[in-house]
Amino acid sequence: MRLRWLVMFILALTSLSSWSHVSLLQISDYHQDQQLLFDAQLELQLTPRIIDAIHHEIPLQFVTHIKLNRRDQFFIFPYNTELVGIDYVTELRYSRFYQRYTLHNLRNGNVEHFNQLNDALKTLGTLAGFRLTNLNQMHSGLRYHIRLKFELSYWTLPAPLLTQALIHPDWRLSSPWFELPVQTGRRR
Amino acid sequence: MKLIKHPLIKQYGWIIILSALLLGALFLMSRILKNAPHFTESYIALLIFTFIGTLILVTLLVRTLYKLYKQYKQGVSGVKTTIKLTSTLTLLLAFPIVILYYFAISFIHQGIDQWFDVRTEQALSDASALMRANLDHATRDSLNMTLRAHSQLQPLLTQRPALVINELRNQLNAQEVALYQSNGQLLAFSNAYGSQILPTPPSDALFQQVRQRLSYAAVETLNDGQQDIIRILIPVNDLFSNQAYPLQVVFAIPDNITRYAQSVRLAESQYHELNYLRGPLKISFTLILSMVLFLTLVTALLFTVQAAQNLTRPIRNLVQGTQRVAQGDYSTKMQVDRDDEFGVLIQSFNDMIQQVAKARNDIKINHQQTEVQRLYFQAVIRNLTNGVITLDMNRRLRTINDTASDILGVDLQSHVGERFCDLMDDTNNPHLKPFFDAVLPHFELDVLRQNELKPWSEQITLQHQQQQRIVLLHASTLPSIDQKVGGFVIVLDDITELVQAQLNAAWSDVARRLAHEIKNPLTPIQLSAERLQFKLAAKLDDNDADLLQRMTRTIVDQVETMQTLVQAFIDYAHTPEMQLRLLNLNELILDITSMYQSPDNLEVIHTQLDAQCPMILADSARLRQLFHNLIKNALEATENITQPQILISTDCHQQADKITISIADNGPGIPEQALNWIFEPYATDKPKGTGLGLAIVKKIVEEHNGRIELLNPNSQGTCFVITLSKLNADGV
Numbered sequence: 066m067r068l069r070w071l072v073m074f075i076l077a078l079t080s081l082s083s084w085s086h087v088s089l090l091q092i093s094d095y096h097q098d099q100q101l102l103f104d105a106q107l108e109l110q111l112t113p114r115i116i117d118a119i120h121h122e123i124p125l126q127f128v129t130h131i132k133l134n135r136r137d138q139f140f141i142f143p144y145n146t147e148l149v150g151i152d153y154v155t156e157l158r159y160s161r162f163y164q165r166y167t168l169h170n171l172r173n174g175n176v177e178h179f180n181q182l183n184d185a186l187k188t189l190g191t192l193a194g195f196r197l198t199n200l201n202q203m204h205s206g207l208r209y210h211i212r213l214k215f216e217l218s219y220w221t222l223p224a225p226l227l228t229q230a231l232i233h234p235d236w237r238l239s240s241p242w243f244e245l246p247v248q249t250g251r252r253r
Numbered sequence: 254m255k256l257i258k259h260p261l262i263k264q265y266g267w268i269i270i271l272s273a274l275l276l277g278a279l280f281l282m283s284r285i286l287k288n289a290p291h292f293t294e295s296y297i298a299l300l301i302f303t304f305i306g307t308l309i310l311v312t313l314l315v316r317t318l319y320k321l322y323k324q325y326k327q328g329v330s331g332v333k334t335t336i337k338l339t340s341t342l343t344l345l346l347a348f349p350i351v352i353l354y355y356f357a358i359s360f361i362h363q364g365i366d367q368w369f370d371v372r373t374e375q376a377l378s379d380a381s382a383l384m385r386a387n388l389d390h391a392t393r394d395s396l397n398m399t400l401r402a403h404s405q406l407q408p409l410l411t412q413r414p415a416l417v418i419n420e421l422r423n424q425l426n427a428q429e430v431a432l433y434q435s436n437g438q439l440l441a442f443s444n445a446y447g448s449q450i451l452p453t454p455p456s457d458a459l460f461q462q463v464r465q466r467l468s469y470a471a472v473e474t475l476n477d478g479q480q481d482i483i484r485i486l487i488p489v490n491d492l493f494s495n496q497a498y499p500l501q502v503v504f505a506i507p508d509n510i511t512r513y514a515q516s517v518r519l520a521e522s523q524y525h526e527l528n529y530l531r532g533p534l535k536i537s538f539t540l541i542l543s544m545v546l547f548l549t550l551v552t553a554l555l556f557t558v559q560a561a562q563n564l565t566r567p568i569r570n571l572v573q574g575t576q577r578v579a580q581g582d583y584s585t586k587m588q589v590d591r592d593d594e595f596g597v598l599i600q601s602f603n604d605m606i607q608q609v610a611k612a613r614n615d616i617k618i619n620h621q622q623t624e625v626q627r628l629y630f631q632a633v634i635r636n637l638t639n640g641v642i643t644l645d646m647n648r649r650l651r652t653i654n655d656t657a658s659d660i661l662g663v664d665l666q667s668h669v670g671e672r673f674c675d676l677m678d679d680t681n682n683p684h685l686k687p688f689f690d691a692v693l694p695h696f697e698l699d700v701l702r703q704n705e706l707k708p709w710s711e712q713i714t715l716q717h718q719q720q721q722r723i724v725l726l727h728a729s730t731l732p733s734i735d736q737k738v739g740g741f742v743i744v745l746d747d748i749t750e751l752v753q754a755q756l757n758a759a760w761s762d763v764a765r766r767l768a769h770e771i772k773n774p775l776t777p778i779q780l781s782a783e784r785l786q787f788k789l790a791a792k793l794d795d796n797d798a799d800l801l802q803r804m805t806r807t808i809v810d811q812v813e814t815m816q817t818l819v820q821a822f823i824d825y826a827h828t829p830e831m832q833l834r835l836l837n838l839n840e841l842i843l844d845i846t847s848m849y850q851s852p853d854n855l856e857v858i859h860t861q862l863d864a865q866c867p868m869i870l871a872d873s874a875r876l877r878q879l880f881h882n883l884i885k886n887a888l889e890a891t892e893n894i895t896q897p898q899i900l901i902s903t904d905c906h907q908q909a910d911k912i913t914i915s916i917a918d919n920g921p922g923i924p925e926q927a928l929n930w931i932f933e934p935y936a937t938d939k940p941k942g943t944g945l946g947l948a949i950v951k952k953i954v955e956e957h958n959g960r961i962e963l964l965n966p967n968s969q970g971t972c973f974v975i976t977l978s979k980l981n982a983d984g985v
Contacts, residue, residue, distance in 0.1 A: 121529030122522045161525060162381055162518035163472070177456075223526070224285045224296040225533035228540065231297070 086110045087215050087240035090190075094197075094211060094247050101133070101197045103245065107190035107215055114235040115217070116182070118226065119166075124158040126171075126221040127189060127238075130214040133197050133247075135207055148209075149198050154218065155189055190215070209247040215240045265559060268313070272552045275306040279541050279548070286537050303544055310551045317558050330576070331562075331569030338561035339554070346553045354546045361538045369528050381521045384514050388472045388506070392483050395504045396470040398425055399485045403500065411491040411498060414441040421502075428482065428505040429453075432489065435464055435496045445505075455486055455501055463488045463499040472506070481511040567595035571602060583610035640745030643731065646738060648673040648696060660724055660745045661685060662717040684717040691726055696741060701730070712748075723749045757952070760934040764822035772819040775812045782808040821945045824878070825934060831875070831956060835868045838876075838912065842901055845880045849888065857891070858884070861902035866912055869977060871957055879953045882946040883916045883973055890920030890971060910979045915964075917972035923963065931963065 087109055094103040111119070119125060133149035153172035160167065165178045166185040179185040192213075203209060216239035219230045230236035278299045285296050321339075324332040402424050403410070409417040414432045422430040422443040431442035431452035437460050442452045459469050469486035483504040488497035506514075527534075570587050577585045585606055589599050631652070634641045640657030642665065644650060649672055653665040663682055668675075676682055677689040691711045694700060708729035715722045725746040733739025786805040790798050839862040846858050884899065891897030897919065904913045923931060934948040950973075954961045959977040 118529060121525045123526055123529060160518065160522065162385065162514075162521055163474075220297070223530060224282070225530045225537045227296055228300070228537050229533045 086112065086238050089213070089240075089243045092211070092213065092243060092245050094245060096200060097194075099200045101200055101203065101247070102194050103192070103197060103211055104194065105192040105213055105243075107192075107240070109186045109190050109215075109238075111186070111238065112235040114233070115238065119157065119159050119182070120161075122159055122161060123223060123226065124156055124221075126154050126156050126218040128152055128154050128216055128218045129192070130212075130216075130242075131192075131195065131197070132212040134210045134212060135203075136210065137207075145210075148202065157185060157189060203247075211245040211247055213240075213243040213245070265556065268310075268552060268555050268559075271306055271310060272548060275303055275310070275548050276545070278303045278306070279545055283538070283541050286534060286541070307544065307548060307551070310548065310555065314551050314555055317555060321558065329569070330572035331565040334565045334568060335558065335561040338564065339557045342557045342561070343550075343554050346557070347550055350546060350549055350553075354542065357542055358539055361542065362535055365531055365534055365538070369524075369531060374524065374528075377517070377521050377524050380517045384517045387510070388481075388483075388514065391504075391506065392470050392472055392485075395425075395427075395483045395502070396468065396485050396487075399487055399500070399502045400468075403487060403489060407489065408492075410489050410500065411493075419443040425502060425504070427502045429501075429503040431501045433460070433499045433501070435460075435498060437499075440498065452501065452503070455484070455499065459486050460499055462486070464497055466490075466497055481506040481514055567591065567599055571599065574602060574606070578606055578609070583613060640743075640747070642743040642745070644673050644696075644741040644743075646733075646736065646740055648741075651740065656747075657743075657745055660722065660747045661688060661715070684715055687713045687715060688724070688726075692728065692743060695728055701738065721749065722747055723752050756933070760825065760948070764825050764934075768819050768823040771815060772823070775816050775819065779809050779812040779816075782812070821949075825945045825949050825952065831872045833870045833872055835870055836873050836876075838866055838869055838871075838914070839864070839903060841873060841876060842880065842903065842914075845877060845884065846901060849884055857888075857897050858899045858901065861900060863903045863905045866903050866905045867979065869912065869979070871977070875953045875956065879950050879975075880916075882950050886946055887916060887918040887920065887971070891918050894920060905979075908976070911976050912979055914975040914977070915972055916975075917970060919970040922969060922971050932961070 087107060090106040090108050092103065092105040094101060096102070115125065129152070131149070131151040131153075132147055134145040134147050137144055137146050153170065156167075156169040156171060158167050158169075159165070159182075163178075165180055166182055168177045168179070168185055168188055169175070177185075177188060179188070197211065217236065219227065219236065222230050222236075226236075282296060282299050282303070285299075321332060321336060325336065402421055406417050406421055410421070410432065418430055418432060418441040421427075422445070427445070429442065429444045429452050431454075432440045433454070434440055437454065437457070439452070439454070442448075444450050444452065453475070455463075455469075462469055463486055466488050468488070469484070471484055472481055473484050474481055483506060485502040485504070487500050487502075489500045490497055574585050574587050583606060586603050587599050589596050589603070591599070631654075634652065634654045637654060637656060640660040641652065641654050642650065642657050643652040650665060650669050653669065655666075658665045662684060663676065665676075674689070674693065676685060677693075691713050695709055708727065710725065710727045712723065712725045715724060725748050727744040727746070729742055730738045731740040731742055782805040786802060789801055793801055842860060842862060846860055849858055880901075884901075887899045888897075891899065899916070899918045902915050902917075904915075907913050932947050932951040934945050951961055954975055954977075957977055959975055961973060961975050964972040964974055
């Protein structure tokens with residue numbers, strides 16, 4: 066695991082230039098049935114190299130990191146407590162035979178086919194009514210943050226590509242952490 | 254534990270283990286690259302492990318090379334051989350490895366390129382297109398069949414769907430038929446496998462599409478690609494409610510078609526994937542192969558260095574051993590821990606050093622014995638009263654004793670090693686000419702051959718520092734092991750005193766005979782002459798009487814002269830027993846000189862006496878005679894001098910154990926040629942005198958174990974120096 070963290074640190078350093086490929090169009094939270102939900106829309110701009118790989122039927126896996134943190138303070142030192150942490154993987158692949166793009170959510174097993182890549186990417190970047198936690202778990206007056214991050218998983222690339230992905234910045238598809246402040250007791 | 258501590262394991266073990274692990278990692282990486290997706294996540298770990306392992310090996314290599322460099326700088330024995338061996342073996346290894354690497358890279362690139370043959374790609378595309386066309390055709394047929402059946406059964410489908418749905422499925426020979434309301438609620442369905450299996454509802458998007466009066470027909474894959482179906486979705490219009498009821502018909506595609514389609518799809522998919530990965534594959538294989546090459550070279554270099562060091566270790570030990578032996582440490586013994594030729598060599602070296610040490614010890618003992626013998630002979634030669642000189646075959650001085658130097662009057666010790674004849678050429682040694690004239694002819698090779706190496710003897714006379722030495726030479730050749738003549742030995746025998754003693758003995762004998770034969774008749778002759786004078790003087794006339802008187806007077810005078818001469822001979826010849834008594838030398842000298850001082854010559858005789866002179870044990874009568882003779886000689890020598898001066902002095906400090914007495918005058922001196930015989934009997938150039946004065950003086954001096962010599966013969970005047978031993982003062 067340490068090794069993995071080391072590599073991730075190196076990759077994070079080299080992937081700073083690629084944050085602009087993932088942008089947040091919209092994010093909002095709301096309450097429904099005593100549940101905290103949120104919607105988000107990400108715009109994904111894949112590099113030609115990644116698109117080329119997809120069209121050569123290379124399956125790509127994207128990881129969406131979702132966290133709900135509570136901001137606490139110990140004396141004058143602020144810190145975050147993670148209440149919810151969800152990481153789920155979505156696989157995007159193209160079938161030349163069927164001439165369609167397929168999104169496969171490995172978390173819930175949903176599969177969707179698309180004729181256009183943009184449609185698939187739009188669906189990939191859409192989180193609608195994502196249930197985070199029960200409102201009973203949250204306390205009024207405290208500050209909460211929804212944090213969202215989206216990235217391409219390098220580790221699941223085919224081995225030959227992995228070497229290239231470690232070197233080439235075109236494969237650094239990763240967003241920064243997007244944050245949405247949430248306060249209990251009011252609806253944004 | 255024993256195995257781990259084994260030298261081979263210690264030297265090569267870690268390198269072997271690390272290299273094996275790295276090679277294993279690289280092998281796994283190559284397998285992953287080929288087709289092992291389940292290890293893909295380990296690829297990076299393996300890659301990093303490989304880099305770290307290679308880095309460790311490189312560090313080991315750098316450390317090893319640095320150690321070699323340090324050893325080279327320190328001049329450690331064997332390191333140059335190690336470097337040469339390592340360089341040679343590395344070159345020998347690297348050359349074929351690099352060639353192999355080049356060809357392997359080429360083959361890999363060509364092999365990967367050959368995977369993507371144009372005909373294969375075309376065949377795959379055609380097969381895919383064919384399969385797609387087939388499925389499209391089936392899809393269109395299915396759609397058309399559904400549409401035709403729908404047109405035939407349309408009123409019933411909306412009015413009594415439960416009745417006709419089964420008939421529709423049988424008519425279409427479909428796997429499943431389902432009719433939904435526009436909101437997606439299932440109205441009726443029929444399944445070939447029974448009514449227990451509910452139909453799979455289409456997605457919301459498809460419902461939306463049908464609500465827009467659009468049909469849907471497509472091949473779909475179910476059960477994770479295990480089954481292909483044709484899904485047909487058409488709107489069934491209800492004329493009364495004007496609603497579109499989605500009618501879904503699912504046609505099963507035969508298994509063989511599905512299998513072929515999956516096969517073609519999979520092959521095409523893999524082909525395209527591999528085609529895309531062609532470049533990265535080449536790079537990855539090149540990287541792995543380069544790592545293998547690098548790993549092989551580094552490992553080979555490490556192995557080579559270690560092997561070379563192992564190979565040169567016995568050589569290094571041998572060099573260190575020889576260096577210790579060269580420094581004189583013959584106790585060196587190296588450990589024999591090998592059973593190969595080096596072990597035999599080390600054992601032989603140990604044996605050899607043992608033999609050398611033993612031989613050296615024997616030589617040392619022999620040398621010590623020789624040295625003892627040499628010192629023994631040197632001591633003998635040094636203490637010999639004879640002079641001894643040895644020469645080597647090149648006539649170089651080898652051994653000289655002090656007596657030889659004394660006899661020859663040259664410090665020969667400072668000339669040891671020089672050529673003997675060089676001494677002859679030395680201008681400081683002209684007095685040695687008779688010596689060389691006598692010796693060198695005998696050392697000529699021709700003479701040596703003719704004389705057959707016989708010893709020879711010869712007497713020579715050397716003149717040095719107003720002294721005459723009579724030397725008897727004995728010479729012979731020295732033996733040699735490898736040559737006939739190993740050198741020469743010359744024995745010098747100073748026989749001056751012996752000859753002098755013989756001469757003195759002869760003179761004493763002559764004196765005794767003279768005294769005996771002449772003295773006895775002299776008195777009758779004198780008495781007869783006086784009697785003749787007395788008896789005949791009155792009987793003769795005046796002239797005759799006067800003649801008689803003169804004649805008898807002459808006879809008496811001559812007889813008295815002869816009596817004086819005879820008395821002198823008697824004195825010289827007579828050696829009375831010494832009457833040694835303690836006497837004060839200064840008082841004796843003052844007493845004698847006072848006898849010669851008259852009012853006329855008060856300023857002639859002077860004394861300069863050392864008041865510190867001790868009493869000496871001597872015969873005062875003999876010393877009186879000695880001083881009388883010398884003073885008398887001095888007075889006679891200064892008779893014709895305007896201001897005659899005679900100085901008598903004593904000195905106790907010039908020599909520690911000697912008393913020096915000098916009697917000097919300012920007379921004409923003694924000619925140099927007279928020096929040889931001045932002290933010999935009857936050696937006078939004076940018209941009057943017996944010629945025995947100085948001989949008697951010398952005799953008295955020698956009787957007192959003293960020495961007399963004449964100084965500064967060429968300067969004005971004469972100076973006799975008498976040296977008496979202080980031992981006399983102690984009564985010894």
